[in-house]
Amino acid sequence: MTREEMDELFERHCAAEAANDVDAIMATLADEVEHDAVGDPQGNLREPDAIAQRYRDLFAAISEDKMESVHRYYGEDFFVDESVWHGRATGMLLGVPGNNRQISFRILHVCEVRDHKISRENVWLDTAAIMQQLMAPA
Numbered sequence: 034m035t036r037e038e039m040d041e042l043f044e045r046h047c048a049a050e051a052a053n054d055v056d057a058i059m060a061t062l063a064d065e066v067e068h069d070a071v072g073d074p075q076g077n078l079r080e081p082d083a084i085a086q087r088y089r090d091l092f093a094a095i096s097e098d099k100m101e102s103v104h105r106y107y108g109e110d111f112f113v114d115e116s117v118w119h120g121r122a123t124g125m126l127l128g129v130p131g132n133n134r135q136i137s138f139r140i141l142h143v144c145e146v147r148d149h150k151i152s153r154e155n156v157w158l159d160t161a162a163i164m165q166q167l168m169a170p171a
Contacts, residue, residue: 034146039112040105043144046151047100053092055085063152070156072127094124094131100140114142122167127160129167138162 034042042061049057059081062068068084069077078084097120106113118140122131138159145153 034110034149036107036112038149039107039146042146042149042151043112043114043142050088051097051100055088055092058088059085061151062154063147063150066151067153069154070158072158072160094122094126095136096121096123103139110147111143111145114144116140116142122163126167127163129164131167132171134167136163136166138166 046058046061049055049061062081062084064081065079066081066084067077067079068087070087073087075083075087078087097118099120100116100118102114102116104115116139117137119137120135122129122134122136124131139162140159141157143153143155143157144151
């Protein structure tokens with residue numbers, strides 16, 4: 034895939050996440066996909082139903098205002114995107130009540146691509162920044 038094709042794929046994926054559209058997210062993922070949200074107790078998921086549920090659980094916990102890409106790096110069959118996520122913690126996030134707090138944190142996506150879809154999505158969140166914001170006095 035070209036850089037432009039990878040950008041278009043990831044933009045569709047992120048737009049679907051921002052819209053809480055699980056079906057559209059799943060349409061950007063390969064049939065044989067590996068989904069790893071680092072630190073998630075469920076670990077590395079490969080079953081589409083489990084991945085879709087992970088997204089539903091995420092959408093119950095947070096509400097996105099915007100995600101801004103800071104840097105993107107490309108390889109032959111992968112890209113790495115560093116972004117800053119802005120939104121609200123509306124439910125339980127990392128085991129802590131969100132209390133509708135405004136939060137921002139850095140997020141890193143390492144994605145492998147195959148046949149114009151994401152075949153591996155590895156997501157790293159700045160959990161220290163998230164916890165600091167969730168645990169701060171109101």
